[in-house]
Structure formats: C-alpha cells, structure tokens
Amino acid sequence: MTQILKVHNLSKKFGNKQVLDHVSFTILRGKVVGLVGPNGAGKSTIMKAILGLYPSFSGQVVFDGRSVKAHDQSVFRKVGFLIEKPAIYPFLTGLQHFQLYSSNKADIQEVIDELHMNHYINRKATHYSLGMKQKLGIALAIINQPELVILDEPMNGLDPQSNRDLRHLIMKRAKKGTTFIVSSHILSELAKIVDDVILINDGKVVLATAISELRQADNHDYILQTRNNIEAKEILVNNGYQAEIRNGQISVTLSASQGIVELLPFLINHGIAITNIYHCQTDIESILVKMLDESKSEVRA
C-alpha cells in the first residue's frame, strides 16, 4: 500500500508554548486513521499544520509525494476537511453551500441522502441546529471526491442515528480508497471505524499503531479467583508472571511468551484451587486512557 501523507518532525510553537513537539507519522492510502488525545493535546493544530494553514512551522509534510509549503496549498486540491467547527455561511442555504464548492449534482445528492439532510437542505444555515451544521460541515468535506478527508471531532453534536450515518459514510468511502484522518476524544466511537490509531498527548505522538494490535494487547489480561489468593499470587510472581491482588481477585497480565494454556496447569500443579477465571475485555477506551496515563508518568519520571 502506498503512503499518502507523511508528517516528519512537525513542531509548532505559539509564543513560548511548544504545542507540537517533533510529531512524526505516516498514513497509508485508503486507511482510516484516528487521531486521539485529550483536550489541548494538539490534534486540531496537527490538522491545520498538515494543510499548511500556519504561516510558520518547522518540520516536513509530504502529501501525495509533494512537499507542503506554507502559503502554497496547490497540493491540496484533493483534500476535504472539517477542522474545529463547520465552515458555514449563515446567509446561504445548505444546498447553496454545495453549489458554492461543487458542480456535480449527483455527488451532492448522494451525500445529502447519506446524512439524511433532505428536509432542511433548502433552509438558511443560520437557522440550523448544532448537529445540522455539523452534518453540513462533514458533507462539505466529503464532496468533490477528495483523496484525503480530515475530520476534526466529526461526532460533535450528532445524535446516535447521525453517528451511525457518519460511520457508514466513512467506511463506504474508505472501501473505495479514500483516506481519512479522524480526531476524537470519544475513543469508543472512533474504535468502530479506524484502522490505525495515533495517540497524541502534550503535542507528542505517544503511540501509533493498528487498532487490531491494541485489541491484541488487551487480550493478555486475566482475572483469577482461587481458594488462596495470597499464596497463588506469590507463586505466580516468583515464577515470572506479572500478577497483583485487586479487589480480592488476582489480576494477571501475560507477556507475549506466556499463554493461558500453560498458566492453568501450572497453578493446579502447585496445589492452587481455581474457583473462577475470566478474560478481561477492557474496551479500547480504557486501554488508551491507560496508555496515556503511562506516557504521562514517563514524562514525570
């Protein structure tokens, strides 16, 4: 798969504040990439910097094989985006917005249908609700068949049905080869659609990985209940397992070389009676939160 976007050592300061600190990552064509991080992490700033919207930044952005320069956006003909808030003229109707940017009627109608915007598309945008504006903003990012679509917190203000519409729309287009960068702090929403996750904290990339690997990482946590938890924990720790007692249960995290298939007979051989065992299915959200916490404590250490 070819890469569509490469960000290398991107740094940006506002005054004395280092908002982006040597951010580097690569995005492959056709992928849906989640940009995840807490408020103020620098997600929107990264997106704007990618588009060359800052007169000054250091580092390199290569889109589709061409280097992006400040004050030269010619490389972005094929990029659609919604950053921070939908870009809407209150005095135009939804449909007029489409006409402003595109001449392809079929294309326009398709997006309107997909996001169920038909009943208000002829009203002036100034009368739109938050979610209606958001959908219009998303739709405007999608039209004109862009190769890359950048969506900053697109789920903002969307009801559950619209959320589903948005996910369908993203997945459908990703299948056809459109690349997406989607930011959010509602991680669980993002987890349903993204292929890759880039975790940002304090202007730094904390983690860049495939979501499937994250899920896998999660698969190594088990909770055990035994007749004698204290003894069992001792035995596990003494034999190279990572284990601790939490809420009267033993929580075990297996390393890559350890398997549950070996763990159970091992305990039984040591005379431990196991009364219950289950596999932790922490949701993706808590994994990321955990990773964020770890990255923060690393910084402090």
Add this chain to the structure above:
Amino acid sequence: MADILRQEFYKVWHKRSTVYTPLVIFVLMGIVGAMTIHSSDARFYISAGFAGFQWAMIMLIVIAANTISSEFEYGTIKHLIVQGNGRTLVFLAKFLVIGAYDIYLHGLVFGLTLILKPLIYGRRFAFNQNYLYGQSLMTNLVTETLVDLLGSLIIIGMIVMLACVSKTSAVAIATGIVVCFVGQGVSELLLKAAGSLSVILKWNPFNMLFLSNEWSNPSYDHNTLLSLPSLIWGNVIYALVFLVLGYEMFKHKPI
C-alpha cells in the same frame, strides 16, 4: 483564480444586503433630493449625486470590512485558502471583489442620479446645461463620480488593512466611518497647529480626503497646501501602502 472569484461573487449575490443596498441608497438620495427641491443650489446636489457617494462609501466600508472579517469568524477562511490555493490569491480575490463593489456602487449612484433628477426637478436643470468650469452638468456629474471613485481607494485600503489586523469587523467599520466624517477636520486642525511643520504634515493621510473637494474647487489648495496632482498621487500611494500592509497582516493572520 476564476474559481475563487466565482465563489466570491456567488456569496455577494446571495447576501440579502446586496438587494437592500441599492434600495437604501435610492431612498436616502431621494430624501436629500426632496429636501433640496426648492434650493437655488440644485445643480450642486445633482452633480454631487444627492450625497449618494457618501452613503455608498458607508455601505462600502461595512461590506469591505465584513467580507474579510466574516471569513475568519465563520471559519471559512481555511477552505478559501486551501481550495483557493493560498493566502495571496485569497487576498487578491477579496480586493478585486471590494474594488468591483466600489465601481458598482459608484455606477449605481450615477444611475440613480439620472433617475432622480427628473423625478425631483422635472424638466428643470437639463444635463446639457452649463455648470462649473464651462462644462455641462452631465460632465460635472461624471467627473465627480470618477474622482470620488479614485478617492475611495484610500478608504478601501485602510479598511482592508484594519480588517486584517483586528479580530472582528467592528473596529474597521467604526474607524472607517469616523475617518470619513472627521478625517478632513482632523487634517485641518493638524495643519493649523503645525506651523513650519506643515511642510511635512500636509502629507498626512487625512489630508488626502480633500481630493474631491479640491477637484471641484481648486482654491482648496489653500487649505490642503497640496496641488491637485500631489493629492492624486498621495491618494494612490497611501492606498497602495495600506493594501501592502494589509496583505502582510493577512498573510500572518492566525486562523
């Protein structure tokens, strides 16, 4: 460039103010005309477009400031820049649209004057009648239209610059309107107080606002201390300086 200009005109076309502006100017000019119906100075009011140029200038100040500030306010500037291919072209497009609006409004006032004159004065004061400088009333009106258009450049330049500096359009609009109304007075005071410094101070930007006055009344050079050609050049150069400064601000304006 063609694309971004098309978009700019699309927006102008769909703004409600675009419909109201000519109506408002027409009504205001009509009021001024009605008040002067028995005036002995009717030909002056005709050649001055029934004060329509002043109203048009106020409208233009509001429109020019808003067309720049609102893009930042709505967040649409990002799309203009990315799809319009850079800040320079966006700035140029904005300037061209404002310039076109300026020309349109002057044409409008000219046209409305043609319509209003017979409505107000009937058959009196024919356009081919002689007025100032041995020229016809029509020639005087045309000249006034063109000179006012030239004089509006410096105001446009200032508004564009202020709109690029400040976050909202309010500052640019307020300053613009104040300058239009009291700018000349400020310059007069400056020059009166200046004494020997007036050699330099006569080049102050407010003094340039006398262009149209001096054009129709050459003895104004006693007040402005500048010859007509100097005033013309002053207007053009100040307008350019303001625009260049505005462009620099625009290039670095945070989004």
